Amino acid sequence: MKGIVFTGFLDMVEKKFGIEIVDHIITESKLQSEGVYTSVGTYDFVEMQSLLVSLSKKVAIPLDDLIYNYGLYFFDTLVNIHPGIFALYKDPIELLSSIENHIHVQVRKLYPGAELPTFKIIKKHEDELEILYFSERAMYMFAKALMEKTFEHYDQDSQIQLEKIENNGTKVRFLISKKNGAYQKN
Ligand code: HEM
Structure with missing residues (x-):
């Protein structure tokens, strides 16, 4: 780390x-x-x-609360250090669906030895995103905080539900939707 x-x-x-x-x-x-x-x-x-x-x-x-709060705090650090990355995106769903293929790819170059999660996009619509999180570090509450802050950054409300697929939190499904209505399955 x-x-x-x-x-x-x-x-x-x-x-x-x-x-x-x-x-x-x-x-x-x-x-x-x-x-x-x-x-x-x-x-x-x-x-x-x-x-x-x-x-x-x-x-x-509880640990989960501490990690979540740390995520909220860390987001501001990321925006301060890397304003350019955020400026590239105009929409929170566009940003979140680009972590795996763009943002963390850059991060790997800037921070050699970084241990990053893997995100897999399951479904993407204009107002909704279903994404799987995989990481041995099980920092899913950190991820949830960063996702919520990403919406705030673009002055948008969000509703983010998570479902643990592995009990230890190493594989987690995120159902993300812009406010007004929970994520619509199907
Ligand atoms: C400019 C944007 C971003 C930058 C520069 C960035 C950079 C980083 C860095 C440096 C780490 C630590 C790696 C290590 O300690 O080895 C990290 C970890 C992480 N990042 Fe990002 N990140 C960005 C955006 C995001 C966003 C929007 C999310 C939303 C889900 C995210 C999810 C995570 C998670 C969950 C971890 C913890 C490691 C794990 O779960 O295994 N990142 N990121």
């Missing part, structure tokens, strides 16, 4: 819970990196899991 994900995460923890909590979770997690991250470095995903589990215990917030 890239350093930018760790530095952003620790920034968020500091802003929301304070520097003492940052110190606590770093100590508690017994990290190989000792909690020293540079934004261009690459670190073991296990470190992120340990930090999240320590934080969840300390602040008594």
